[in-house]
Amino acid sequence: MAALPTDRLGFLLSFRGELTSARIRSALGVAGLHPRNAMTLMRLAPAPMSQRELAAAMEVDPSQLVAILNELEDAGLAERRRDPADRRRHIVEITEAGAAVLDRVDQAVGEAERELFADLTEAEQTLLRGLLDRVVVDPAAHECGE
Amino acid sequence: MAALPTDRLGFLLSFRGELTSARIRSALGVAGLHPRNAMTLMRLAPAPMSQRELAAAMEVDPSQLVAILNELEDAGLAERRRDPADRRRHIVEITEAGAAVLDRVDQAVGEAERELFADLTEAEQTLLRGLLDRVVVDPAAHECGE
DNA sequence: TATTGTTATACTCTATAACTATA
């Protein structure tokens, strides 16, 4: 007899992940930004990089970045400038306004997390983090005895 | 300064949930079924029900069920029949062939879970389940002191 | 010839509203 979806740990993790993702997307959009644009600002905050590097970091196709960066640039939150060393490249950089918006986004995400994990103590949150870190990301590594 | 996505428990849960979801979807498709069709068979296995009940249980719009059930019926895995008591209603039922396919799907999902949680002991998996169960699903309930 | 960014296209998913047949 087949187990019900809710009985399985895999489904539970999948559903709670989807719930969490929805709440965080909602928080990311707090400044009127599309969630993926906010994610892009987050990736961009530590250091400028080329579009290809950014696309690789975000695990999306470079062509998808074009529309995102157009919107961020139109809103004055990020800037593209040619790399003088290789004029094919665009160096993408977050602006001051972008950093300011990102601060607000970050606070909203923190607030969403406080709500989501309100019933867990700090120790339990640390425990949850540790367990999630040990979910197997790459099954191939296991088969090879890694 | 904004925290990196990977530093936040919310993002970690969201990303591991997405990973888990992708693995499970892949397992659900093992019998050549579309993952959402396999999910429908799962919901249908315990007892027959009307399309509206099924849609409510799966949290999708009733109109989305139509194509799913058409495919399941064409494949001989589920059947619609009119409710004699209310001829507007369709009672949806899993067939013997559907139950057989579901058994294979269920094994594949179990296998995917064993891979995903290979690094966790049984006790740790129970712990993870308990923690995930306490992630706050309904923020409104908290604000009202529930 | 290969690489960076861009554009164009098509395909899937989802959400919505209109339609039918029954009640």
Added chain:
DNA sequence: TATAGTTATAGAGTATAACAATA
């Protein structure tokens, strides 16, 4: 008139391939 199921349509999201500029 309200409800169950169906159909049609449009929108967002995503994946792919072709393209222009530069190396």
